Amino acid sequence: MNIVNFTPISAFLGGSLIGLAVVIFFVFNGRLIGISGIASNFLTSKDNRFDNLLFLIGLIIGPIVYKIFSQEEIDISISNSFYLLAFAGLLVGAGTRIGGGCTSGHGISGIGRFSLRSIVATVTFMIVGILTVLVKNLI
């Protein structure tokens, strides 16, 4: 193990903002934020469809707001392989719905409520994610 690119302060600040969004959504709208749930319900369910759409639009506006205020470019680097992206997207879409949550739903909203189910889910996807990266680096 070799620690690189460590940015704990910006990570903590960004995480706090995510926590704030979760709190506001819970206290005002009475719902838990789980992005996979909000996105898939927008696609497949009539309940709260417009609310869910607005949340997703907000999610896309967020980085733009950041860019305007910080005057900084947002650096991201994503795989170029169409087949890999399509396959991974399918796994993430199907997996989060079968498992009932993703990094936000299980990892934050669930663990924040001390849900054992969410702790198990989070440990599972973290371990499998770590092993996937390990295997990918070996190939």
Place this chain on the structure above:
Amino acid sequence: MNRIISLICGIIFGIGLTVSQMINPEKVLGFLNIFGDWDPSLAFVMIGALVISSPFFHLFKNNKKPIFAEKFSYSNNKELNKKLIIGSSLFGAGWGLVGLCPGPAIASLALLNLNSVSFVISMFAGFYLVKLLDLTTQAR
């Protein structure tokens, strides 16, 4: 009112993903690369989010209703079953392959990156497939 709240929460969440750099798949893959060059930063995203949110869940647990809605609506599923493990494993594999999970994938559409568009389209196909096969777990 709760529509405005939804929009605002989405925006705050999206800013949080950007500030923390969780929007960058390379950063996420660095976090998952524990056995190589490890970037532990994203653990602090989770810590930050939990430090802020967890006390409120417990403070409001006994409240009868939220401010702009009739009732709290989330399920209290406590079942530990095969679907939870299988689903979370499939998700973990996809996450580890390209470093994108649902929130950052959707937020990164803001950057007009065609690769994230491909990912998001197939992610929605995954959502739809599970609905079609009636395998959805609606709770966390």
